[in-house]
Amino acid sequence: MAVSNIxxxxxVTKEVGMDLHNLGARKVCVMTDQNLCxxxxxxxxxxxxxxxxxxxxxxxxxxxxxxxxxxMDAITFAKKGEFDAYVAVGGGSVIDTCxxxxxxxxxPESDFLDYVNAPIGKGKSVxxxxxxxxxxxxxxxxGSETTGIAIFDYKELKVKxxxxxxxxxxxxxxxxxxxxxxxxxxxxxxxxxxxxxHALEAYTALPYKMRSPCPxxxxxxxxxxxxxxxxxxxAVHALRIVAExxxxxxxMPDDHEARANMHLASAFAGIGFGNAGVHLCHGxxxxxxxxxxxxxxKDYNVDHPLVxxxxxxxxxxxAVFTFTAEMCPERHLEAAEILGADIRTAKIKDAGxxxxxxxxxxxxxxxxxxxLAAIGYSKADIPxxxxxxxxx
Amino acid sequence: MAVSNIxxxxxVTKEVGMDLHNLGARKVCVMTDQNLCxxxxxxxxxxxxxxxxxxxxxxxxxxxxxxxxxxMDAITFAKKGEFDAYVAVGGGSVIDTCxxxxxxxxxPESDFLDYVNAPIGKGKSVxxxxxxxxxxxxxxxxGSETTGIAIFDYKELKVKxxxxxxxxxxxxxxxxxxxxxxxxxxxxxxxxxxxxxHALEAYTALPYKMRSPCPxxxxxxxxxxxxxxxxxxxAVHALRIVAExxxxxxxMPDDHEARANMHLASAFAGIGFGNAGVHLCHGxxxxxxxxxxxxxxKDYNVDHPLVxxxxxxxxxxxAVFTFTAEMCPERHLEAAEILGADIRTAKIKDAGxxxxxxxxxxxxxxxxxxxLAAIGYSKADIPxxxxxxxxx
Numbered sequence: 001m002a003v004s005n006i007x008x009x010x011x012v013t014k015e016v017g018m019d020l021h022n023l024g025a026r027k028v029c030v031m032t033d034q035n036l037c038x039x040x041x042x043x044x045x046x047x048x049x050x051x052x053x054x055x056x057x058x059x060x061x062x063x064x065x066x067x068x069x070x071x072m073d074a075i076t077f078a079k080k081g082e083f084d085a086y087v088a089v090g091g092g093s094v095i096d097t098c099x100x101x102x103x104x105x106x107x108p109e110s111d112f113l114d115y116v117n118a119p120i121g122k123g124k125s126v127x128x129x130x131x132x133x134x135x136x137x138x139x140x141x142x143g144s145e146t147t148g149i150a151i152f153d154y155k156e157l158k159v160k161x162x163x164x165x166x167x168x169x170x171x172x173x174x175x176x177x178x179x180x181x182x183x184x185x186x187x188x189x190x191x192x193x194x195x196x197x198h199a200l201e202a203y204t205a206l207p208y209k210m211r212s213p214c215p216x217x218x219x220x221x222x223x224x225x226x227x228x229x230x231x232x233x234x235a236v237h238a239l240r241i242v243a244e245x246x247x248x249x250x251x252m253p254d255d256h257e258a259r260a261n262m263h264l265a266s267a268f269a270g271i272g273f274g275n276a277g278v279h280l281c282h283g284x285x286x287x288x289x290x291x292x293x294x295x296x297x298k299d300y301n302v303d304h305p306l307v308x309x310x311x312x313x314x315x316x317x318x319a320v321f322t323f324t325a326e327m328c329p330e331r332h333l334e335a336a337e338i339l340g341a342d343i344r345t346a347k348i349k350d351a352g353x354x355x356x357x358x359x360x361x362x363x364x365x366x367x368x369x370x371x372l373a374a375i376g377y378s379k380a381d382i383p384x385x386x387x388x389x390x391x392x
Numbered sequence: 393m394a395v396s397n398i399x400x401x402x403x404v405t406k407e408v409g410m411d412l413h414n415l416g417a418r419k420v421c422v423m424t425d426q427n428l429c430x431x432x433x434x435x436x437x438x439x440x441x442x443x444x445x446x447x448x449x450x451x452x453x454x455x456x457x458x459x460x461x462x463x464m465d466a467i468t469f470a471k472k473g474e475f476d477a478y479v480a481v482g483g484g485s486v487i488d489t490c491x492x493x494x495x496x497x498x499x500p501e502s503d504f505l506d507y508v509n510a511p512i513g514k515g516k517s518v519x520x521x522x523x524x525x526x527x528x529x530x531x532x533x534x535g536s537e538t539t540g541i542a543i544f545d546y547k548e549l550k551v552k553x554x555x556x557x558x559x560x561x562x563x564x565x566x567x568x569x570x571x572x573x574x575x576x577x578x579x580x581x582x583x584x585x586x587x588x589x590h591a592l593e594a595y596t597a598l599p600y601k602m603r604s605p606c607p608x609x610x611x612x613x614x615x616x617x618x619x620x621x622x623x624x625x626x627a628v629h630a631l632r633i634v635a636e637x638x639x640x641x642x643x644m645p646d647d648h649e650a651r652a653n654m655h656l657a658s659a660f661a662g663i664g665f666g667n668a669g670v671h672l673c674h675g676x677x678x679x680x681x682x683x684x685x686x687x688x689x690k691d692y693n694v695d696h697p698l699v700x701x702x703x704x705x706x707x708x709x710x711a712v713f714t715f716t717a718e719m720c721p722e723r724h725l726e727a728a729e730i731l732g733a734d735i736r737t738a739k740i741k742d743a744g745x746x747x748x749x750x751x752x753x754x755x756x757x758x759x760x761x762x763x764l765a766a767i768g769y770s771k772a773d774i775p776x777x778x779x780x781x782x783x784x
């Protein structure tokens with residue numbers, strides 16, 4: 001069980017320069033994207049670096065929903081810069097890109113596919129030391145600041161895949177609740193759906209004792225190790241926060257308490273799924289995003305069609321949990337209760353259907369698109385979606 | 393919020409040699425005590441080191457309830473050995489001693505008092521890099537494998553004090569539930585009382601937002617930072633496990649489920665109090681242990697009078713929580729409910745008394761000594777006990 005260090009509090013971002021100074025960093029790479037580079041979170045980081053006399057270079061070309069090519073562009077920048085520390089300011093796309101940049105610039109002789117998950121890549125263990133890396137999340141969704149996972153679209157195969165290793169986990173995550181108050185409504189909803197599914201999938205993942213084979217050398221064990229007594233604590237706790245605060249956070253932009261709690265829930269769920277793993281919602285989401293045709297997500301300022309990650313994950317969730325309930329019906333029922341279902345007279349055999357119904361109601365209340373058809377898919381796309389899911 | 397990496401599972405101890413191999417360690421210091429050095433946990437560690445070709449030296453002279461002198465003996469051994477990694481196998485005494493040995497051998501020019509908590513020591517920040525350190529706890533009490541705290545008796549002043557820094561936290565804690573099945577009955581009870589108080593004190597500690605001043609440089613902030621949304625999760629979860637499993641673990645040595653759960657609870661409470669801090673039960677416990685006259689604890693095989701740490705902590709708990717309830721009565725009532733009280737008709741102003749009564753019942757069920765008088769103190773000792781408490 002690998003857990004990130006996180007620091008939580010309003011304004012903690014302004015301390016990043018001191019942390020880098022304490023780490024002895026002299027030349028820092030700051031990564032962000034074009035939407036964020038003029039916004040307060042990035043400004044707060046840059047001010048802090050300047051104030052503490054830290055030299056830095058800025059890479060603000062991170063692609064929202066990154067690709068192998070956009071990862072490689074960032075890696076090239078990182079290799080050239082010879083940085084001794086990294087700071088990522090953004091959502092999961094930025095933090096994941098920075099993980100890749102830190103990894104491949106620390107292992108310059110590696111081919112890109114060396115560390116990419118098998119079967120698409122070689123899934124090599126990371127044995128090189130990486131540079132210190134501070135992640136400052138600006139969305140409440142991926143929990144990427146707490147995980148050793150970096151996801152990208154592999155264009156050649158039109159699927160999402162990733163790199164998974166404890167070694168690429170940020171050294172420190174700075175959870176500054178002020179950073180999410182500017183998120184547009186749909187970004188709050190979609191990133192909240194990601195937290196919801198992280199929590200539900202981590203809690204219902206195959207238990208760690210049932211996974212086999214377990215590699216005898218700990219360094220070869222996957223970051224995703226199955227549900228366990230520690231990930232369970234985080235998953236359930238995150239789910240309770242989602243149940244209490246997500247609707248408020250979406251509907252009322254000035255509800256700081258709700259947004260701050262969702263920001264924490266994102267990190268908590270990240271610690272949960274970052275160790276337990278995710279399963280079908282996330283596995284199926286990768287082709288759903290990767291094969292996008294013309295869907296343009298409301299509130300996302302990008303120049304390409306996009307199914308936001310959280311949306312692509314949550315759309316299948318009622319079907320997924322109907323299917324998975326058989327494995328651990330008590331947990332499905334418990335999740336339904338946390339999300340508001342009255343389970344006093346529920347039968348254990350109906351656990352999946354009850355959770356599915358509860359999810360549908362929860363999602364419709366939040367104006368989610370109504371299924372895959374609503375984002376542009378038809379029956380004819382099923383073979384391609386299945387093909388994209390299987391490597392996961 | 394600094395969280396240790398922990399690995400949980402039956403038999404994980406046999407992996408320690410591989411972990412050290414992965415870390416590139418070539419000369420390892422193994423620390424334990426005279427009671428443990430022939431027992432299965434130490435044997436499992438040594439076998440694993442041998443099997444993986446790791447050269448090691450053994451220091452098995454750790455004192456149960458260590459002193460400044462016993463810390464210094466271990467430090468001398470560590471300095472001489474020039475080790476590149478440490479493994480501690482034992483309870484809090486062993487793990488704490490190993491933290492000190494790792495710290496001072498990595499900072500050989502420092503005086504012993506440099507890193508000791510003020511006002512007794514200078515409370516210097518740790519800026520030197522330490523060696524990798526794997527902790528294998530064999531009791532379910534201190535949670536020392538997850539904290540940056542090392543406690544010892546300072547003989548000159550007859551008080552307990554310690555060293556507190558995130559830097560001395562073990563790199564990895566190995567929670568092997570098989571290790572606690574040989575603990576004698578009173579050791580299970582007393583170490584369980586320590587877990588109970590860690591959880592209760594962390595949950596009722598002054599909230600992090602109310603502590604001041606907050607040092608502007610993060611490196612100067614205390615390990616104990618006040619209760620916060622993350623430590624709360626760990627504290628409450630640990631308390632629930634104590635309520636469910638401690639009595640079973642004490643009464644039935646072969647109840648592996650109960651002992652395994654208490655072993656986990658110890659680590660969980662450690663993460664909670666290691667960040668939030670403890671308060672009066674622990675503060676007062678130090679002179680209660682330090683001024684011991686002739687009390688000899690049942691089930692502890694040592695050649696000196698001893699009030700076990702967990703016992704010295706828990707004896708004052710009913711009085712402490714009666715006193716502290718005013719600060720956060722809801723949390724005191726919630727704790728009482730978790731420990732079995734029926735609070736449906738309870739008044740909030742009675743929270744302290746209700747928790748105290750609940751604790752008394754819980755402790756008497758576990759045959760705890762009946763107050764300070766039962767361990768050899770009288771009214772005449774009060775000035776000395778107060779004097780020993782104040783520096784805390």
